[in-house]
Amino acid sequence: MAVRGAPAIGATGAYAFVLGCQAMQEFREEEIDVLKNKIVGARPTAKDLETFVIELHEFVMREKSISLPPLVTLARSLADESKEECRLIGEQAKSLIRDDMGVLTHCNAGALATVDYGTALAPIRFAHYEGKKFKVFVDETRPRLQGMLTAWELAQEGIDHEIIVDNAAGFFMQQGKIQLVITGTDRVIRDGTVTNKIGTLEKAIVAHHFGIPVYIAMPWTTFDPNLIDSEQIPIEFRSAEEVNEIHGETSKITISPLGSPASNPAFDITPPEFITGYITKDGILKAEELYPFYVDQINNNN
C-alpha cells in the first residue's frame, strides 16, 4: 500500500520489473518469469499491474535481452501513455459535469492513484479549470480512508467539496444533492462488470435506484478483455487490522472490542446494469460497446 490506485500500481510495477532485470546477471527465461509472477501477484485485483508488466515481459522475451536502456525507455513510455490517457479521460468527460451539480466519488482515483491527473478526478479537474461551479461529495472510503486523499487533491485545486461517511451517500442522493457519480476502477471485464474499491457496488445500486448516472473512468490498461466470468475476478481480502485500527501520522487507535473478528474485502464487483457509461480516452462507451471497440483497436494497431 505504499503505492495504490490501479494505474499507479501498473506504472510502478513496470519500473519494478526493470529494477528486477537490473539485479539479474543475464537473460534467463525462468528467472524472468518468476520476477513477472512475483510482481503481478503482489496485488491481485488491479488489472493494470498485469497489463504493464506483461508488456515489459513480452518485450524482454522477444529481445532475449535484459539490456536496461530500452527497458527503461519502454517503462517510461508506458507511464507517459498512462498519463496522457488520464488527460484524455478528463477531456472526454468534463462535459458530464454541469454548473450546480453535486458529484459523488468513491475512493481516490486522482493524481495520487495514477501517473497524473487521475481517472475519476480528471473530468472533475478539467470541468473546474473551465470555471464550472459544482460540489464534489467525497466518500471517506473505509477502511483505508482513501477519500482523504481525494479531499486533499480537491483542496489543492480549490474545488468545492465535502467529505461524507460512506453511509451518507444515499441520504444526499435522496435529498437531490447528487446528480452524478464518477469512480475509477481496478478491473473491467469483457461484459463491463466493474471491480473497484469496496462500496462501489452499494453506491451504484443506490444511485441506480434514484436514477442518478454512474460513470466509470477507465484507462484501457484496466480492461480485461479475456475475463468473461465475473466469479473469476480475484478479490483481495486484506487484514482485519485495517478495520480494527485507525492510523494517524504518529499513532494508531484500536476501535474494535477485543475478541471481535473483522472481515475485510478490499474490492467489490458491480454488474454492468448499474453503470451508465465507461469513460475511456476514446470517448464514453456503453458496456456492450467495450469489447467490440477494444477488438477494433487491436486490429487497427496490427
Added chain:
Amino acid sequence: MAVRGAPAIGATGAYAFVLGCQAMQEFREEEIDVLKNKIVGARPTAKDLETFVIELHEFVMREKSISLPPLVTLARSLADESKEECRLIGEQAKSLIRDDMGVLTHCNAGALATVDYGTALAPIRFAHYEGKKFKVFVDETRPRLQGMLTAWELAQEGIDHEIIVDNAAGFFMQQGKIQLVITGTDRVIRDGTVTNKIGTLEKAIVAHHFGIPVYIAMPWTTFDPNLIDSEQIPIEFRSAEEVNEIHGETSKITISPLGSPASNPAFDITPPEFITGYITKDGILKAEELYPFYVDQINNNN
C-alpha cells in the same frame, strides 16, 4: 451522546424530567413546559424521547403536582415497560433467524441502546439462547462506530459475528452470505417510513435489490402516528469533527486533511417499500398494518 439509542434516550429523558421537577420549588406550568421542551429538544430525531417525556408531562399537568414519589414510580414503570417490550420483540422475531444464516445489523440497537435486551439485538439474542448457529455481520457504522458496541454485546454473549466496514454489506449480500437484515429505528411515521442511523437507507435499498428481507425492530414508543409527511422528519446534523476525528480511549486522530469540510447527517429516511416487516411486541406487522393496529390498541386501552 453520553446516552444513545432511541429507547435508552427515552427512558433517560423520563428520569431527567423527574430530576428537573425535583429541582423546582413548586408546580408551575410554564416552568414545567420549559423543562419538557428542553429535554425533548436535546435530540430531535428519536421519537421515544418525546413519547416518554410527554407521558410524564401529562401526568404532572393532570395532577397539578410535582410530588416526587408518584413521578419516580411512573418513570420506573415506563422504563420497565420498555424493557419488557424489548423482550417481547425478541420473542416475536427470534424465529426469523434460522441455522446457518448471515444476519446483518447496522448501528447498535442492543442492550446498550435500550433499557435491556435491545430491539434489533433481542431476536438475535433469543435465537442464540435457543442454540441456533448463525453469524451476525456488524456494520461498523461510521461516523461514531456504534457497531463496535454491537460487537461488544455479541462477544459477551458468545454470538458468532464479524465486523465489516459500512462499504462491505453489499459485497456480502451479493456473495449470498447475508439472508436477513434487522435494525432498530429512531422514528417510524404513520405510513411506515423509517428514520434510523445514517446508512440504513443504503442497506435497505441494496438488500431489496438482492431480495433479502429487512426487518425493523420497533417499540411502540418509537412510532409517530401523527406524522404523515416524511419531509417533516427532523434529521439531526452533527458536527464535522465526528467525521474528521476518530476518538480512542485516551487519544484522538485527525483523519481528514486540513481545510476539507465534512457534512454529517446522523440519520436517514427509508421508505416503507424497502421494509419487509416491523417487529413489535405484538407481532410482525406490515407497513400498512402499523397505523390501524396502533389505533385499535389505543381504543382498546380507553
